[in-house]
Amino acid sequence: MKSQEKKAVTLYSDGSSLGNPGPGGWGAILEYNGHKKEISGAESETTNNRMELTAVIEGLKRLKEPCRVEVVTDSSYVANAINSWLKGWIAKDFKKVKNVDLWQEYLEAAKGHDIQATWIRGHNGHIENERCDTLATEAAKQIKKELENERFG
Numbered sequence: 001m002k003s004q005e006k007k008a009v010t011l012y013s014d015g016s017s018l019g020n021p022g023p024g025g026w027g028a029i030l031e032y033n034g035h036k037k038e039i040s041g042a043e044s045e046t047t048n049n050r051m052e053l054t055a056v057i058e059g060l061k062r063l064k065e066p067c068r069v070e071v072v073t074d075s076s077y078v079a080n081a082i083n084s085w086l087k088g089w090i091a092k093d094f095k096k097v098k099n100v101d102l103w104q105e106y107l108e109a110a111k112g113h114d115i116q117a118t119w120i121r122g123h124n125g126h127i128e129n130e131r132c133d134t135l136a137t138e139a140a141k142q143i144k145k146e147l148e149n150e151r152f153g
């Protein structure tokens with residue numbers, strides 16, 4: 001019996017940080033067979049790169065079976081790491097690598113999937129990228145507002 005072909009999923013992702021570090025948000029869109037699912041979230045103290053990577057991790061966590069995943073990102077950091085740098089980082093046990101906790105979380109979320117990253121220019125009219133940017137920015141602004149309300153009542 002022939003093994004079943006993995007589903008092809010596109011994962012659009014973006015991150016935002018209001019200050020670097022500062023309050024940040026992430027947004028992602030999962031697209032499969034014409035259907036789209038939007039997800040987003042935020043952290044109170046983070047960096048842009050951490051939010052870019054978190055968007056990918058959270059998107060991968062939503063997949064219920066092994067898939068072929070194209071990660072579409074405007075983060076050259078995330079695209080280059082996924083396509084090129086990660087093997088070397090693993091070989092040197094992540095020595096002198098930033099965001100090790102997230103890269104290890106990425107590796108766990110990526111298990112069973114075939115992943116390729118595609119870099120696109122940000123803020124260039126790409127519909128899904130613009131939407132992910134909006135999701136990430138809105139999440140970042142929301143958590144910033146909540147933090148200010150906590151501080152100032």
